[in-house]
Structure formats: structure tokens, C-alpha cells
Amino acid sequence: MSNDSIVYINGKYVHKNEALVSVFDRGILYGDGFFEGIRIYNGKIFMCDEHIDRFFDSSKYTNIILNYSKDEIVDIIEKLIEMNNVKDGYIRLVATRGAYNLGLTPPTPDVANPTLICIVSNITLYDRKFYDNGMNAIFSSFTRIGTSMLDPQCKSLNYMLNILAKMEANNRGAQEAIFLNSNGIVTECTGDNIFIIKDDVVYTPPSYTGILNGITRILIIKILKKLGYDIREQEFTRYNVYTADECFLTGTAAEVISVVNIDGRLINDGKVGPHTKIIMNEYKKYIDSVCN
Structure with a gap:
């Protein structure tokens, strides 16, 4: 600016x-x-x-x-x-x-x-190299605020929790932090929604777990369905993320970006997965189709 x-x-x-x-x-x-x-x-x-x-x-x-x-x-x-x-x-x-x-x-x-x-x-949320090679994340020690406290579907100015978790990730050499809710269920990251892929099935947390039902998230779900993917809005835990075949995040600023290492554990082989590459490409194609 x-x-x-x-x-x-x-x-x-x-x-x-x-x-x-x-x-x-x-x-x-x-x-x-x-x-x-x-x-x-x-x-x-x-x-x-x-x-x-x-x-x-x-x-x-x-x-x-x-x-x-x-x-x-x-x-x-x-x-x-x-x-x-x-x-x-x-x-x-x-x-x-x-x-x-x-x-x-x-x-x-x-x-x-x-x-x-x-x-x-202008905005640059993540360096270009992370889109090419994937990025690191951690599970935050902070618990996601529940929907009965302050519903994350409202983009309120109360972002201190997100900032503290982001600092925690950066201090541990990671670019993002993943929140669990009070029941140990994966919710979202500090500014992005999370998806995992296991055995060709795509999973993302349902909105009631304590997430912002992101506009990019909604669009990616539509794109996945159009591509014929089995996409499930379903609860999952830290274990399911560690053992996933692929993991990626979505957000307005972040667009679509792969996570290849979480808490020092490689996701699959530690490289951007083939499904994530397809999804990133399809998202870019959609942007080009409506903005050119």
C-alpha cells in the first residue's frame, strides 16, 4: 500500500x-x-x-x-x-x-x-514457496472458542485468540496453527478452513464444531462435488490429521494451500499431494472464469 x-x-x-x-x-x-x-x-x-x-x-x-x-x-x-x-x-x-x-x-x-x-x-499471506512446496503447521495449545460463547461464523474484531495461536505457530517454526474445540475435535486454523484427504475421500469439519463457514470453503466444496469427489462434512480428531494422505487449507486471502508437516510429522511423503494440486488448479481456473 x-x-x-x-x-x-x-x-x-x-x-x-x-x-x-x-x-x-x-x-x-x-x-x-x-x-x-x-x-x-x-x-x-x-x-x-x-x-x-x-x-x-x-x-x-x-x-x-x-x-x-x-x-x-x-x-x-x-x-x-x-x-x-x-x-x-x-x-x-x-x-x-x-x-x-x-x-x-x-x-x-x-x-x-x-x-x-x-x-x-495488496496482501501476501504466505510466501510463494509454500504454495509450491507446502507449509508447516502445529496444533495450537489454545482451544477454539465455542459457538455458545462467540459464534465464529461472525467475523468479529475479537481476534486475540487467533493472533496468539499464530505467534505460537511462528515461534515453533510453522506458518499456521490448527485449533481443537473443547471436545478435541479439529475446527479450523487462525485464518483458514482445513480439509484432509484419506483414501480418496475429502473431509472437512462441519460448521457446528466452531468454525467460520468460509466463502472459499463453500466454493471448494462445490468444486469438489463437481469433480466427483466424495466430500464429507464430518468431525475428526488430531489423529486423523496426522494420518491423512493430504491436508490443505482454504481462505479468501490464503486461497488454497497445502500443509505437508504438522507437529513435526510429515503428511504422507511431505510433498504437495496430487489431489491438492488438482484442487488448487481448479480453484485458479474458476477465478479466471469469473474475473477475466
């Missing part, structure tokens, strides 16, 4: 160094807000409707009422893409309950003034 990049904040398009948020904003004070990450390919918003719908679902879940329509938010994004001349990049939408006092009690809807921020920039 260049120094003269333009961002949107509360009705204004300003240079990023001039974008100001109140120190009383509840997003800063309490993480009282939500966000959405969206890809840009060839100047086009990828899976736009799905992401904007989820943004408004998060609005409903948090009861942060946006003073925008879906079309108005899309217009803001498109204008920023044009103003920043971004061809391939990343969109970050952020909404908070806005500025209020220091108390925990939120403002009532009639006096609330939510903050809306939109950033269009």
Missing part, C-alpha cells in the same frame, strides 16, 4: 495517513465490531455478493446497524479500486459500534453512530 493510498472512513475518501478514528471508538476500546476480507482479481470483486451478504449477517448478529445499503457499500469498494488503481488485491471492510463513552454498556441504536472503514490494498 503506497503512502498516497486512498481509504474510506465515515463518508469520506482520504489519504491513509489522514484517516482518523476516535480514541473512544468501541472497535478500539472493546473490539466491538466486525469485518470482512474480499479479494480483487483483474480489477473485479471476487464473490462480491457472498461477502457483502456475510458482512450484513455480522451486522445483524452484533446488532450494529449499518447506515448503508449493500449497493452503497459495493459502490464505495468499486470507487476505491478505481482511485487506487488496484488490479489484484484485497479489500478490508470494517464496521464498529462507533464512538461512545468508556463504559461497557453500548449505546442504544437510536444514539449509536457506527464507524465504517474500507481499505483496498
